Amino acid sequence: MTSIAALIPRIRYHRTGRVVAIRCATCRHWRKPRHFAATANRCHTCTHDQARTRVTNRAAARRR
Numbered sequence: 618m619t620s621i622a623a624l625i626p627r628i629r630y631h632r633t634g635r636v637v638a639i640r641c642a643t644c645r646h647w648r649k650p651r652h653f654a655a656t657a658n659r660c661h662t663c664t665h666d667q668a669r670t671r672v673t674n675r676a677a678a679r680r681r
Contacts, residue, residue: 625658644672 626640628647638647643663652660662668 643669644676 625642627636628638629635630637636650639650639653639658639660640647641652641660641663642658644660646660648660652662654661657664663672
């Protein structure tokens, strides 16, 4: 069975396999791993109320 962490899009450095960027499921931005909890798929910016509202509004405007 595949774990949830395996389904989160990640960019790895090809030589060492270290994760250098993770794509946030909410705002769809590629961010450095320090912006995420250990097994989260949303960045810290999107998990807080005011920032989440701002980011979702910006993403919705971009989709129109």
